[in-house]
Every structure is written in C-alpha cells, then in structure tokens.
Amino acid sequence: MISQFFVLSQRGDNIVFRDYRGEVAKGSAEIFFRKVKFWKEDGQEEAPPVFNVDGVNYFHVKVVGLLFVATTRVNVSPSLVLELLQRIARVIKDYLGVLSEDSLRKNFVLVYELLDEVIDFGYVQTTSTEVLKSYVFNEPIVVDAARLQPLGPAAIFMQGSKRMPGTAVTKSVVANEPGGRKREEIFVDIIEKISVTFSSSGYILTSEIDGTIQMKSYLTGNPEIRLALNEDLSIGRGGGSVYDYRSSSGAGPVILDDCNFHESVRLDSFDMDRTLALVPPDGEFPVMNYRMTQEFKPPFHINCLIEEAGHLKAEVILKVRAEFPSNITANTVVVQMPLPKYTTRASFELEPGAVGQRTDFKEANKKLEWGLKKIVGGSEHTLRAKLTFSQESHANITKEAGPVSMTFTIPMYNASRLQVKYLQIAKKSSSYNPYRWVRYVTQANSYVARI
Amino acid sequence: MSGHDSKYFSTTKKGEIPELKEELNSQYKDKRKDAVKKVIAAMTVGKDVSSLFTDVVNCMQTENLELKKLVYLYLINYAKSQPDLAILAVNTFVKDSQDPNPLIRALAVRTMGCIRVDKITEYLCDPLQRCLKDDDPYVRKTAAICVAKLYDINAELVEDRGFLESLKDLISDNNPMVVANAVAALAEIQENSTRPIFEITSHTLSKLLTALNECTEWGQVFILDALSRYKAADAREAENIVERVTPRLQHANCAVVLSAVKMILQQMELITSTDVVRNLCKKMAPPLVTLLSAEPEIQYVALRNINLIVQRRPTILAHEIKVFFCKYNDPIYVKMEKLEIMIKLASDRNIDQVLLEFKEYATEVDVDFVRKAVRAIGRCAIKLERAAERCISVLLELIKIKVNYVVQEAIIVIKDIFRRYPNTYESIIATLCESLDTLDEPEAKASMIWIIGEYAERIDNADELLESFLESFPEEPPQVQLQLLTATVKLFLKKPTEGPQQMIQVVLNNATVETDNPDLRDRAYIYWRLLSTDPEAAKDVVLAEKPVISDDSNQLDPSLLDELLANIATLSSVYHKPPDTFVTRVKPATQRTEDDEYPDGNETGYAESPANAADGGASPPTSSSSVPYGAARQPAPAPAAPAPVAPVPDLLGDLIGLDNNAIVPADQHATSSGPPLPILLPASTGQGLQISAQLARQDGQIFYSLQFENNSQITLDGFMIQFNKNSFGLAAAGSLQVPPLAPGASRRTLLPMVLFQNMSAGPPSSLLQVAVKNNQQPVWYFNDKILLHVxxxxxxxxxxxxxxxxxxxxxxxxxxxxxxxxxxxxxxxxxxxxxxxxxxxxxxxxxxxxxxxxxxxxxxxxxxxxxxxxxxxxxxxxxxxxxxxxxxxxxxxxxxxxxxxxxx
Missing domain, CATH: 3.30.310.10 (TATA-Binding Protein)
Structure with a gap:
C-alpha cells in the first residue's frame, strides 16, 4: 500500500502532497527530487521509475512534465503503483480538462477531494471518473486551454506514452459548458504508434504497431455503444507466417499479435462479428489496446547517403518519401541524424521552393535536425548538408554517423488498417443524434533508418 | 495563544491568520467555506495554520459535504498536534457516523481512522462496528479499510472487539468492492501479525475466485496477490485455479496481468502435465510482450520481472527476442534491461540478428549503453561457443572505429573470451596491441596487460609493450600495478633473457620498496622468493593452466531465484532482492514523537488554548452522543485497552543467573519440549513450512536438533535432508525421521551426525548449508552456523x-x-x-x-x-x-x- 502521493513541478515544487499512512517522513519529496535530479553525477542518465532510498521506495511517472510520485515502505506491486499514478493523472485530466501545474494549483481543493476517494489508507479504491462523480462535489475551475503556453520541454514526455495521446479534447468531463447544457458528443480515437527499423540497405528489420482505441464520452445517461471492427480481424499469430508477405501488399486480413480490453467492454459477439459492446463510463479510457507485428507498409521511406567531399569535408543527402495517398498530409515531421563527433560545421541546402522547412545543426550533441511542417502524400523531399570536420575520419564516416530517426504525426491514417466500421449508439429517442467523432492518427514511436 | 501567535507572525504574512479567523466565524456559509479553503491552501504550502483549530472545527457541523470534507482534511493534518482539542470533533464524528446519508457515515469512520489520537480511537469502535454491518456497500468497504487502520494503531483493540471476525465475514459480502477491501485489510493485518489470522482455505479460495470476475481492476490485484499465498493441494487443483485466473491475462491493467502471471507461475510448479505447462507458457507470452507497449515506467517493471521469468522458463519468450530490441527513443533504464534479456534469450538460432543489433547499439551516443552493448557481445561469445568467432569479428570491427571507450570495453571482454576459449583466438592479439596507447581506464589497461603477459611467448615485442607501461608504474592504480607485476613475471619465465630480467628487477623493486600497498608488496615478495628459490616451481605456479570461465548471464543463485520468483509482481522482483533486505517497516511514530515542532502542553502559553477553545463556542453536546463534553477539560479516562503485554521473563532462566539476553517469551514452548531452536527457514519463505534447527551434543554424540512446523494448508511428507560440503565434513548419520505433518502440526527430531564425511576445501568456515525437501514443496535451502563447542x-x-x-x-x-x-x-x-x-x-x-x-x-x-x-x-x-x-x-x-x- 502507498504511504504518500505527491505531484512535483519540473522545478521540484510541491503542487499536491497527501500523506495516507504517516510512516514516511515529511521530507520525502525533497529527497526524491534530489535523487532524481542527480541520479548520475553528470545528470545524463535518467532515474529508473522505482528506487529505494533509506528504506523508502519511490515510484514516479512523468506526465506532461509533472512528476507524479508515490512512496511506500512495503513490498507492494510496482506495476499497480505505476499504473495508479498514470490513472490519477488521467482522472485529474478528466475533471480539469487540462492537466497542468496551473490547473492543479487552481483546483487543489477538488484534487484533494479526488485523492481522498481514490486512495484510502494507501489502498486504491477506484480510478473511474464515472464512479468518482457520485462522491466528489467540488466543481472544477476550468483553465482556458487556448491560453496555455506550448508545453515546451514537457511536450517530449508526450512522446513515449501511449495513453496520454494527442487528443485535442481539453474539455472537463464534469464541468458544464459556459452556455449551460453540455453538447452530446463522443470521441473515438484510433491512435497507432509505429516503430520501424530499416537496415542500411533499406530492408525492414523490425516493425511494430502499438495501437489504442481511445474513447471519451460526453453523452448523458450513458447509453450503450457498439463498435464494429474489421470483420476479418484475427488475433494471435499462430502459424500465420506464410501469409505475412502477402498481406504486406495492403490487402488481406488484419492480424493482431495480442490485444486487451477495458473492463467495461463486453465481448459477447466479438468472436462472431468483431463487435465490441460497452456502456462507456465518463472520462477518457482505452477501449482496446492492441499490438501488431504483421508487416505493413511504412508511411515513409528514408534514404541517406554520406560521401566524402574533399579533405575534412563530407556531404549528407537525406531523402524522405511519403508512401501514403496524396489526400493525406503528415505534419510536425522532424528528421534527426547524429553526425560524427568531430563535425564542426554544417551548411544546408534545401530543394528550391521549399516552404515550411527548417534546418539546424545542434552543436552541443552534434546532431542534424530537419523539420518539415507538412508532407503531402506521394511527395519526396531532399536535404543536402555540407559538413566540415576538425580531423580525419578513423574508418568509415557512416559508422560514426546516424542512425536517422524520424518523428511525425499523420492524421486520418492508420498503418494497421484496423478500422471502426461503425459506431452505434443506443437511441433514446428518434431525435437523439449525438455527434460522433471517429478519428485516426498515426504517430512515430521509434522510426529509424540505419545507415 | 501567545506562544503560537508569535510563531506564525514570524512565518506568515502579517494579519492573514486573524483575517481567516474572522472569516471562519462568519455567519455566511459561503464565506466560511471560502475561508476553510484558504486555510487548506495555506496548509498545503506548508504554513502553520494549527492555531485556527477550534475555528475550523466549528465549521464541521454542516450538511454541506464539500465543507465537511475540507474540515476533515484539516483535522487529519492537525489532530495529532492538538490532541486535546481534537476531542471536540468526536461528537460530530459519532453523530455523522449515524447520518442518513451513507457518504457522511463513511466519511466519518474514514476520517476517524486516520486520526491517530488515542482519545478519538476509543470512540471509533462503536461507529466502526455499526458501519461494518451497514446496508450501504460504500460504508462497508470504507469500514473494512478502517479495521486495518485501527489495527495499525491498536492491534489488541481490534482483536478484543471482534473486528477480525467481522472482517472475515465481509469476504462473503455480495459487493465485490467490499470483498476486495476486506481481503486487502486482512492481508495487511496478517503481514503484521505472527499469528495465523487470514488463512486461505479451499473454501475462501473458490469464493475469492468468483469475486475476482466482478471486482474492479484494483480489487482484482488485491485478491490475486492474497491468493498467491495459497498452495494448491495437487496438480488438479492447481490446474483449476490457473484456468480461472488465465482470463485476467487479457486485462488492460498491467498490474492485473502481472499479478495473474505470478499466480499462474506459482501453480505451474505443481502441474505435472507437460502439455498443460507448454500450453500455459504459450498463453503467457503475448500478454507479457504486450506489457512492453505500455509506458516506459511499466516496461521497466515488466522487463525486470521477465528477466526472472526467463531464467526459470526460458521457453516462454524464446521466439520473441525481437520485441526486446531497443527502440531509438527508449529511456536508458529500459534499454539496459532489454540488453540483459537479449543476452539471456540469445541462442545459436538468433545470434546473427542479435549481433547486428548489438553492433548498432555500440555506435550510439549514450556511453553507458554503448559499453553495456560491447560487453553484451562478449557475454554472448562466452555463452554460445559456436557463435564466438562471429562475436569476436564484431568486436574487432568496433575496435577499428577507434572510439576510445568502445576499444577499452572490447579489450575487457576479449580477455574473458580468451579465458573461456584458451588457445583459439590469439591471432587477434596484434590488432589489440594497436590500441595500446589509447587505454586510460584501469580495467582496460589491466586486461590488456594480462593478455600480453599470458601470451608473452606469441607476441614478439611483448617486452617492449610491457616496458612502455613500466615507466608509469608508481602512478598506476593498484589493479594495474598487480597485473603489471604478474605479467612481467610471466614474461620473464617465458623469455628469460636480459631485457625481461632487467624489467623484473625494476618491477620487484617498485612493488616491494616503493609501495605502500600491502597486497602488491605481498604478491611481489612471493614472486621474489619463488623466483630466487626455485624458478621451475615458479613456472608451475605462475604459468599453471587456468580454469575455464563460464557464462555468467544466468547469474542468480537458484535459491535466490526461487525466492524472487515467489515475489514476482512485487518490488522485490524489480530490485532482484529478497523482501527482507529492503522492507524496513517502522511502526508509525507514537503520538508527538513525530511532530516535534509542536510544543508539548507545558510550554508557555499553550495551556491557555483549551480554555480558549471552550470559550470560542464549540458545538454543544448533542443528546445522542455518548461523549461527555467535559472530556476536553478533564484528564482523559484511562485507555480501555491494556498496554501490550511485555514478554514474561523466564523465571527458571533468571534463577540460574542468566543475564537479560536469555529472556524468552514463555509461550515458545507451546508445541514441543526443549529449549527453542533458532528459526532457519521462516514460514514466509518456506511456503508455510518453518524449520528451526541447531547442532547439539548429547551423550558424547553430535546431533542436529530440528523442529518442523507445518503452517501450510497441505499435509507435508517424505522429508529428506542433505548437507553441503563443509569444513568439518558434517553429514547425516541416518535418515531424517519425520512422519507426515498435517497442516498445523509440528515435530521435533534429533538427527545423528557424523564428521569428516564431505569436507570442503579452503580455510575453516562455520557455514553449514542445509537442504530439506519433501514431496509437496520445492527444495528448501538454508544456512546454519557451526558452533565449534559442539x-x-x-x-x-x-x-x-x-x-x-x-x-x-x-x-x-x-x-x-x-x-x-x-x-x-x-x-x-x-x-x-x-x-x-x-x-x-x-x-x-x-x-x-x-x-x-x-x-x-x-x-x-x-x-x-x-x-x-x-x-x-x-x-x-x-x-x-x-x-x-x-x-x-x-x-x-x-x-x-x-x-x-x-x-x-
């Protein structure tokens, strides 16, 4: 069981602090922060999410730049505590609409009320926003999302986590709209994080899709919902390797390695017609998580060429080709590539007429960075970089540079071809027709081309 | 209140507290609520608002739940520092616990349980008793946890008032939330008690397995963790349990999945059918892999657990090595764990793929990760004989890139490879020697010098190479000095020519006269004596064939691995340490010891506050309350519960003049005769089997006096014992005479022993390693100490x-x-x-x-x-x-x- 729960800002300030058992001394937040900040003397290495200092075990997760921390003295289940910390973040986000230092501080009374219902004497009671609604009485003070500063360095924490996705919904689940009545709507987001590793010759070494069907419901009265997925969806790779390459062409069944479901999901007819039935609780939650290693068509093809170009000089040519239809556009694309340590200068040459592109040579960690605001399907972009070195290369420049990594977001595209065929809401009356948003988005997780 | 006034005037903004005080006493509800919020705000940022205690408590009597909760939050924080004032709240608590609104009833017991003030605790019992039988499940589930709270404050009270029985009744409650909390509370109480309180019988087992399906995800974890202590009677029961737990593997909550895995792994030990086991392994693989799609923090926990699981059951993930390949954006702590598992899963079948990955990692930017990747290549070479050559060629490629730390790390592992495959790969020495001058880390230098010394006869210019190190001999770290000394001796023995002879004199001189390091000096003198008395003997000693080293990638000791596997899905499995090495549960400090910043009542000014509180208009007593209002001013009644009984001194022991160390609690003789034996295998480790033992001498004979106690649910039979080699060659002279032990039974026996049977080499040690097995459980290993006087x-x-x-x-x-x-x-x-x-x-x-x-x-x-x-x-x-x-x-x-x- 948990002794304490607290939330620290990036600077280490206590934003929320709740002691449940009085068995860990009060200075734990400072001890924790110092330990995490100076895990290794050089400050390079990240502290693991679980560690022990003087008999106190500290757990932490990072959510949008905030540190959610729990302490305990006993041999608890670490996955329970870490999962709980994520869930607390989610519940708070459901309530406040936006999760930030500012919104937490403005709503601290509500947050404490929530924490008292979520945990009692260190034992988790519930993390369901739906259930909590009947015990929690404070109204959220909504922080205007539009005024929010861009998250800055905190935004990188969004990258690694799958379950705090780029949903644009920053509306509190409980607060009423300024106009009074809530709008009846439901969001279903199919979010896929793809990982691909290309070999230096362009072959796919590993590829994987981690997907989530995420739901956020603002429907009153919790009507039942049916989600129909691809009828030919199959689960488990049992002996399917023969078909792998055939399906990579873009047809054939979608084969998931494994999937799991939210506890509200009923799978009565799933085996028959691949339909999920559920009464969605309030708040954001994953209806289904899935994992796929079946081959798929990677959205981008990366080509990288390094050539020596005279004494202490070399040229890098980077080509990125979008392999998806032209009605789809990828955005916030960033291509990165570590250069040899002895690189002193890099000058860039973009293709003529390029718009919305930026280039940068990060002197400190010798990295080339190429940002593209947009890439339209089917297009190809090239970057040429002239490098100047301070010394001769030892062996082969390609061994000392790379790999090329890429991050991107592609809305309305999903690599797995898993689809929500329809979203049915049990009707209350003939005039009841809530807004339904089914959105697809694909993001890069680890998208790497070796050179 | 003057004492407190000065305190906050110095720490908080002037005027804030009086202002709040005024607002708290406002006649308007909203204003009071806002004021309490401000007080809580001040409290959370660490300001001392304890002086507002009475004013805040006055706001407690309200129908407004929001306000009530705030006041309760305040109370939990400050009651301890103001125990005399806290009693003012008792009235309202007791009244609230009978409120028609279940939320208020629950809130009252929940909060009372959090206030660790004796006077409040006394008044908790009656409301708690009622709430445990409340009609509303929300109240019952809160009351269940409250029993654990009370046990933590006053265990005796819980037992005397029969709360344990009420709690056990709740296991059969029709509401799964209540069941889950009752299980959690009982499990905690059991953890802190030496008596069996929460025993899982096959009856409770089936009840809990049914509740499992309806519970919330968190309740499922509580139940699974509690059930993991259950030992199935036979393979069939184990299979039944596994069958009912397996669906949990599909849960979206990682904690549920891992707890289910733990339960399945434990039951699998009993399952004899290889088909069933193989099938289970197949079922567990995908969910385990899916854990690696979760947040990196969860991945880390999963990887540490998987590390243990594959050591016991390598087949589970044998085909999944690809999922452990590092992603470019994995945090470093995830990458490091993935590498560890890749080494464990590396096989002749996948080694090419794995090497390709390692090679790639070795050119990344993070230095620690790169080093570990290089080392991983070496470990694979040592582990997989057929792949050794490929591993070495990858290492050579890496050396050619000439990144300093890669080269050094490579040399360190190549030294190990030479020790694993002597006389096989020495042809690469020339390549290694090229990097000689770039070495600046002690371990790498020492490894290189070892290689030069070991293969001095094959390296033409070995003497030159060593000589280049000798110049800086005095400045080198001890590790390098020791290697230089040995390598020079080897060189001299192999090439007894003029050059080496001069070198050896320089080295011996440096290592004896010029050094303060006793290890170095001693080693140098030994070589010196050896060389001067008998060079041939020196050769035999120094150039003796070395034992071949083996792969260390399964480095955990089997008994430790057993213990850690029993602790899958706990912190223990993340640290890879047994729980008792890091769990240091301290009892929460008793009243006042913790909050020492609050002065005791005898300090100036403080004594006035109770009077003030009374005058300040605390709520009048209500007729339904059983608490006399005057209690706040009167000396508190003596606590109802007796103080914990101190251990009774052993009178016999006292009479014969033993000192206080010999005092043992008298109840230890309960089960059998004779003095108590030290517990060597606690029941918690032995799945309910407890073994106490000691060597004894009787009638000129040596015996091993043993006591077995079966605290498990099943009958244990077929006991056997085995002693590891030890300094005295102690071994059993007969077989162990222990009849089948029914659950709860205990048995004491004397096992005759003989000496000089299986002697261990090395200096005498008092370590006696014992293994005990029976037909139902895994083999238990424990250590005893040989006391010479026996x-x-x-x-x-x-x-x-x-x-x-x-x-x-x-x-x-x-x-x-x-x-x-x-x-x-x-x-x-x-x-x-x-x-x-x-x-x-x-x-x-x-x-x-x-x-x-x-x-x-x-x-x-x-x-x-x-x-x-x-x-x-x-x-x-x-x-x-x-x-x-x-x-x-x-x-x-x-x-x-x-x-x-x-x-x-």
Whole structure:
C-alpha cells in the first residue's frame, strides 16, 4: 500500500502532497527530487521509475512534465503503483480538462477531494471518473486551454506514452459548458504508434504497431455503444507466417499479435462479428489496446547517403518519401541524424521552393535536425548538408554517423488498417443524434533508418 | 495563544491568520467555506495554520459535504498536534457516523481512522462496528479499510472487539468492492501479525475466485496477490485455479496481468502435465510482450520481472527476442534491461540478428549503453561457443572505429573470451596491441596487460609493450600495478633473457620498496622468493593452466531465484532482492514523537488554548452522543485497552543467573519440549513450512536438533535432508525421521551426525548449508552456523603440567587473541560450570592485578587441542581471550563459540 502521493513541478515544487499512512517522513519529496535530479553525477542518465532510498521506495511517472510520485515502505506491486499514478493523472485530466501545474494549483481543493476517494489508507479504491462523480462535489475551475503556453520541454514526455495521446479534447468531463447544457458528443480515437527499423540497405528489420482505441464520452445517461471492427480481424499469430508477405501488399486480413480490453467492454459477439459492446463510463479510457507485428507498409521511406567531399569535408543527402495517398498530409515531421563527433560545421541546402522547412545543426550533441511542417502524400523531399570536420575520419564516416530517426504525426491514417466500421449508439429517442467523432492518427514511436 | 501567535507572525504574512479567523466565524456559509479553503491552501504550502483549530472545527457541523470534507482534511493534518482539542470533533464524528446519508457515515469512520489520537480511537469502535454491518456497500468497504487502520494503531483493540471476525465475514459480502477491501485489510493485518489470522482455505479460495470476475481492476490485484499465498493441494487443483485466473491475462491493467502471471507461475510448479505447462507458457507470452507497449515506467517493471521469468522458463519468450530490441527513443533504464534479456534469450538460432543489433547499439551516443552493448557481445561469445568467432569479428570491427571507450570495453571482454576459449583466438592479439596507447581506464589497461603477459611467448615485442607501461608504474592504480607485476613475471619465465630480467628487477623493486600497498608488496615478495628459490616451481605456479570461465548471464543463485520468483509482481522482483533486505517497516511514530515542532502542553502559553477553545463556542453536546463534553477539560479516562503485554521473563532462566539476553517469551514452548531452536527457514519463505534447527551434543554424540512446523494448508511428507560440503565434513548419520505433518502440526527430531564425511576445501568456515525437501514443496535451502563447542570432546581435559608443556612447545605465532568488550562474567562458578558442561575444562586460575585469569583446555575431533586463557574482572564488562593451538586457522571459529558460551 502507498504511504504518500505527491505531484512535483519540473522545478521540484510541491503542487499536491497527501500523506495516507504517516510512516514516511515529511521530507520525502525533497529527497526524491534530489535523487532524481542527480541520479548520475553528470545528470545524463535518467532515474529508473522505482528506487529505494533509506528504506523508502519511490515510484514516479512523468506526465506532461509533472512528476507524479508515490512512496511506500512495503513490498507492494510496482506495476499497480505505476499504473495508479498514470490513472490519477488521467482522472485529474478528466475533471480539469487540462492537466497542468496551473490547473492543479487552481483546483487543489477538488484534487484533494479526488485523492481522498481514490486512495484510502494507501489502498486504491477506484480510478473511474464515472464512479468518482457520485462522491466528489467540488466543481472544477476550468483553465482556458487556448491560453496555455506550448508545453515546451514537457511536450517530449508526450512522446513515449501511449495513453496520454494527442487528443485535442481539453474539455472537463464534469464541468458544464459556459452556455449551460453540455453538447452530446463522443470521441473515438484510433491512435497507432509505429516503430520501424530499416537496415542500411533499406530492408525492414523490425516493425511494430502499438495501437489504442481511445474513447471519451460526453453523452448523458450513458447509453450503450457498439463498435464494429474489421470483420476479418484475427488475433494471435499462430502459424500465420506464410501469409505475412502477402498481406504486406495492403490487402488481406488484419492480424493482431495480442490485444486487451477495458473492463467495461463486453465481448459477447466479438468472436462472431468483431463487435465490441460497452456502456462507456465518463472520462477518457482505452477501449482496446492492441499490438501488431504483421508487416505493413511504412508511411515513409528514408534514404541517406554520406560521401566524402574533399579533405575534412563530407556531404549528407537525406531523402524522405511519403508512401501514403496524396489526400493525406503528415505534419510536425522532424528528421534527426547524429553526425560524427568531430563535425564542426554544417551548411544546408534545401530543394528550391521549399516552404515550411527548417534546418539546424545542434552543436552541443552534434546532431542534424530537419523539420518539415507538412508532407503531402506521394511527395519526396531532399536535404543536402555540407559538413566540415576538425580531423580525419578513423574508418568509415557512416559508422560514426546516424542512425536517422524520424518523428511525425499523420492524421486520418492508420498503418494497421484496423478500422471502426461503425459506431452505434443506443437511441433514446428518434431525435437523439449525438455527434460522433471517429478519428485516426498515426504517430512515430521509434522510426529509424540505419545507415 | 501567545506562544503560537508569535510563531506564525514570524512565518506568515502579517494579519492573514486573524483575517481567516474572522472569516471562519462568519455567519455566511459561503464565506466560511471560502475561508476553510484558504486555510487548506495555506496548509498545503506548508504554513502553520494549527492555531485556527477550534475555528475550523466549528465549521464541521454542516450538511454541506464539500465543507465537511475540507474540515476533515484539516483535522487529519492537525489532530495529532492538538490532541486535546481534537476531542471536540468526536461528537460530530459519532453523530455523522449515524447520518442518513451513507457518504457522511463513511466519511466519518474514514476520517476517524486516520486520526491517530488515542482519545478519538476509543470512540471509533462503536461507529466502526455499526458501519461494518451497514446496508450501504460504500460504508462497508470504507469500514473494512478502517479495521486495518485501527489495527495499525491498536492491534489488541481490534482483536478484543471482534473486528477480525467481522472482517472475515465481509469476504462473503455480495459487493465485490467490499470483498476486495476486506481481503486487502486482512492481508495487511496478517503481514503484521505472527499469528495465523487470514488463512486461505479451499473454501475462501473458490469464493475469492468468483469475486475476482466482478471486482474492479484494483480489487482484482488485491485478491490475486492474497491468493498467491495459497498452495494448491495437487496438480488438479492447481490446474483449476490457473484456468480461472488465465482470463485476467487479457486485462488492460498491467498490474492485473502481472499479478495473474505470478499466480499462474506459482501453480505451474505443481502441474505435472507437460502439455498443460507448454500450453500455459504459450498463453503467457503475448500478454507479457504486450506489457512492453505500455509506458516506459511499466516496461521497466515488466522487463525486470521477465528477466526472472526467463531464467526459470526460458521457453516462454524464446521466439520473441525481437520485441526486446531497443527502440531509438527508449529511456536508458529500459534499454539496459532489454540488453540483459537479449543476452539471456540469445541462442545459436538468433545470434546473427542479435549481433547486428548489438553492433548498432555500440555506435550510439549514450556511453553507458554503448559499453553495456560491447560487453553484451562478449557475454554472448562466452555463452554460445559456436557463435564466438562471429562475436569476436564484431568486436574487432568496433575496435577499428577507434572510439576510445568502445576499444577499452572490447579489450575487457576479449580477455574473458580468451579465458573461456584458451588457445583459439590469439591471432587477434596484434590488432589489440594497436590500441595500446589509447587505454586510460584501469580495467582496460589491466586486461590488456594480462593478455600480453599470458601470451608473452606469441607476441614478439611483448617486452617492449610491457616496458612502455613500466615507466608509469608508481602512478598506476593498484589493479594495474598487480597485473603489471604478474605479467612481467610471466614474461620473464617465458623469455628469460636480459631485457625481461632487467624489467623484473625494476618491477620487484617498485612493488616491494616503493609501495605502500600491502597486497602488491605481498604478491611481489612471493614472486621474489619463488623466483630466487626455485624458478621451475615458479613456472608451475605462475604459468599453471587456468580454469575455464563460464557464462555468467544466468547469474542468480537458484535459491535466490526461487525466492524472487515467489515475489514476482512485487518490488522485490524489480530490485532482484529478497523482501527482507529492503522492507524496513517502522511502526508509525507514537503520538508527538513525530511532530516535534509542536510544543508539548507545558510550554508557555499553550495551556491557555483549551480554555480558549471552550470559550470560542464549540458545538454543544448533542443528546445522542455518548461523549461527555467535559472530556476536553478533564484528564482523559484511562485507555480501555491494556498496554501490550511485555514478554514474561523466564523465571527458571533468571534463577540460574542468566543475564537479560536469555529472556524468552514463555509461550515458545507451546508445541514441543526443549529449549527453542533458532528459526532457519521462516514460514514466509518456506511456503508455510518453518524449520528451526541447531547442532547439539548429547551423550558424547553430535546431533542436529530440528523442529518442523507445518503452517501450510497441505499435509507435508517424505522429508529428506542433505548437507553441503563443509569444513568439518558434517553429514547425516541416518535418515531424517519425520512422519507426515498435517497442516498445523509440528515435530521435533534429533538427527545423528557424523564428521569428516564431505569436507570442503579452503580455510575453516562455520557455514553449514542445509537442504530439506519433501514431496509437496520445492527444495528448501538454508544456512546454519557451526558452533565449534559442539565438537568439544570429553577427553579434552589436560593435566596442569602437560598444559604448561604444550603451551610452551607451541610457537608464539600460534597464539591468537581476541577481546570481547561487551561480555561480562558475573559469577565465576556459574561460568565454569557452564563451560565444563560443554567439555571446556578448567585447569587453573590466578589473579593478575585486579583481573582474574582462567585457564582451560578443550579438544576437538582428530585430537586438535585448544589451550585457553580468559582474562576478566568479575562483574565488569570486557573479557580477553587468548588461545594457543596447533591449528590457529580455527581460531575465528573458536572465538565465535566462546562468545556464544559466555553470553548464554
């Protein structure tokens, strides 16, 4: 069981602090922060999410730049505590609409009320926003999302986590709209994080899709919902390797390695017609998580060429080709590539007429960075970089540079071809027709081309 | 209140507190609520708002739940510092616990349980009793946790008031939330109790397995964790359990999945059908892999657990090595764990793929990760003989890139590869030598020097290479100096020419005269003597063939692995340490000791506050309340519960003059006769089986006195015992006579022992490793300590003359001395009697200044005598013990024994 729960800002300030058992001394937040900040003397290495200092075990997760921390003295289940910390973040986000230092501080009374219902004497009671609604009485003070500063360095924490996705919904689940009545709507987001590793010759070494069907419901009265997925969806790779390459062409069944479901999901007819039935609780939650290693068509093809170009000089040519239809556009694309340590200068040459592109040579960690605001399907972009070195290369420049990594977001595209065929809401009356948003988005997780 | 006033005036903004005070007493509800919010805000940022206690408590009587919760939050924080005032809240608590609104009832018991003030606790019992039987499940589930809270404050009270029984009743509650909390509370109480309280029978098992399906995800974890203590009676029951737990593997909550995995792994130990086991392994693989799609923090926990699981059941993930390949954006702590597992899963089948990955990682930017990747290549080479050559060629490629730390790391692992495959890959030495001058880390330097020395005959310019290191000999770290010394000796022995001869003189001189490092000096002298007396012998010693090293990638000791596997899905499995090495549960500090910043009542000004509180208009008592209002001013009634009973001194022990260390709780003799034996295998480790044991001497014979206690749910039979090799060759002289033990039964037995059966080499050690098995459980390993006095034979008495003669005949180097500053001899006679009883024979006594000096003799088998001199001042702490014996290496063991004897 948990002794304490607290939330620290990036600077280490206590934003929320709740002691449940009085068995860990009060200075734990400072001890924790110092330990995490100076895990290794050089400050390079990240502290693991679980560690022990003087008999106190500290757990932490990072959510949008905030540190959610729990302490305990006993041999608890670490996955329970870490999962709980994520869930607390989610519940708070459901309530406040936006999760930030500012919104937490403005709503601290509500947050404490929530924490008292979520945990009692260190034992988790519930993390369901739906259930909590009947015990929690404070109204959220909504922080205007539009005024929010861009998250800055905190935004990188969004990258690694799958379950705090780029949903644009920053509306509190409980607060009423300024106009009074809530709008009846439901969001279903199919979010896929793809990982691909290309070999230096362009072959796919590993590829994987981690997907989530995420739901956020603002429907009153919790009507039942049916989600129909691809009828030919199959689960488990049992002996399917023969078909792998055939399906990579873009047809054939979608084969998931494994999937799991939210506890509200009923799978009565799933085996028959691949339909999920559920009464969605309030708040954001994953209806289904899935994992796929079946081959798929990677959205981008990366080509990288390094050539020596005279004494202490070399040229890098980077080509990125979008392999998806032209009605789809990828955005916030960033291509990165570590250069040899002895690189002193890099000058860039973009293709003529390029718009919305930026280039940068990060002197400190010798990295080339190429940002593209947009890439339209089917297009190809090239970057040429002239490098100047301070010394001769030892062996082969390609061994000392790379790999090329890429991050991107592609809305309305999903690599797995898993689809929500329809979203049915049990009707209350003939005039009841809530807004339904089914959105697809694909993001890069680890998208790497070796050179 | 002046004392407190000055305190907050100095720390908070002037005027804030009086302002709040005014607002708290406002006649308007909203204003009061806002004021309480401000108080809480001040409290959370660490300001001291305790002086507003009475004003805040006055706001407690309200129908407004929001406000009530705030006041309760305040109370939890400050009640401890203001126990006398906290009593003011009791009335309202008790009233609230009978409120028609279930939320208010629950809130009242929840909060009362959090206030660790005796006076409040007393009044908690009645409301708690009611709430445990409440109609509303929300109230019952809150009450269930409250029992655990109360147990933590006052365990006796919980037992006396029958709360444990009520809690057990809740296991059959129709609401799964209530069941889950009851299970959690019982599990915690059991954890902190030595008595069996929460025993899982097959009946509770089936009830809980049913509740599992309806529980919230968190409740499922509580139940699964509690059930993991259950030991199925046979394979069929185990299969049934597994079947009902398996669907949990599909849960979206990682904690549920891991707890289910733990439960399945444990039951699998009992399942005999290989088909079933294989099938289960197949079912567990995908969910385990899916854990790696979760947040990196969860991945880390999953990877640490998987590391243990694949050590026991490598087949589970044998085909999944790809999922452990590092992603570019994995945090470093995830990458490091993935590498570890890749090494464990590497096989002849996938090694090419794995090497390709390692090679890639070795060119990344993070230095620690790169080093580990290089080392991983070496470990694969050592692990997979057929792949060794490929691994080495990858290492050579990496060396050619000439990144300094990669080269150094590669050289370190190549040294190990040479030790694993002697005379196989030496052709690469030339390549290694090219990087000689770039080495600046001690371990890499030492490894390179070792290689040069070991293969001096094959390296043409070995002498030049070594010589280049010699110049900086005095500045090198000890690790490098030691290697340089050995390598130079090897070189000289292999090439006894002029160059090396000069070198060896320089080195020996440096390592003997010029150094302060005793290790280096000793080693140098040994070489020196060897070389000067018998160069051929030196060759035999220094150039002897070395034992081949093996793969260390499954480095956990089997018994530790067993323990860790039993702790899958707990912190223990993340740290890879048994729970008792890091769990240091301290009882929450008793009242006042923790909040020392709050002065006690006797400090100036503080005493006024209760009076103030009363005048300040605390709520009048209500008729329904059983609490007299005056309690706040009167001395508190004596607590109802008796203080915990102190252990009863053992009167017998006292009579014969033992000191206080010997006091044992009297109830230890409950199950069988004889003095209590030390517990060597606690029930918590032995899946309910507890073993206590000690070596004993009876009628001139050595016995192993053992007590078995079966606290598990099943009958245990077929007990067998085995002793590992030990310094005295102790072994069982007969078989272990233990009948089948029903659950709850215990049995004591004497096992005759013999000496000199399976002797271990090396210096004498008191370690006795014991393995016990039975037909139902895995083999249990535990360690015991051999106390030398058990071996003292009855023919150890010496005549005074022969004692003196022997003493003189032994050289002074055979005399060893040790002081025991903490031991006191209070009565010479009692001590002599006790020593005589263990065959330590008194010879003479003399006075030296104010000290008494005693002489004794003793003998252990194979006729090794001990001549003992004890010096002490009777009645004063401090005993000096000097012994002389032909076997002085036994001295540490002897001192352990004498210490025990004198302390006894």
């Amino acid at each position: 071996f003292f034979t009855d023919d150890g008495r010496m005549e005074r003359t022969s004692f003196l003669e022997t003493w003189r005949s032994l050289p002074d180097s055979n005399e060893v001395l040790k002081e025991f500053p903490g031991i006191m001899v209070s009565s010479a006679e009692a001590t002599l009697d006790r020593l005589a009883a263990t065959n330590m024979f008194f010879i003479a006594k003399r006075k030296h200044a104010n000290q008494d000096v005693f002489y004794f003799s003793a003998k252990i088998p194979r006729g090794i005598p001990f001549l003992i001199e004890l010096t002490t001042v009777i009645g004063n702490p401090g005993v000096k013990c000097a012994i002389k014996t032909p076997n002085p290496e036994m001295a540490p063991l002897f001192f352990e024994a004498i210490e025990t004897l004198l302390k006894a």
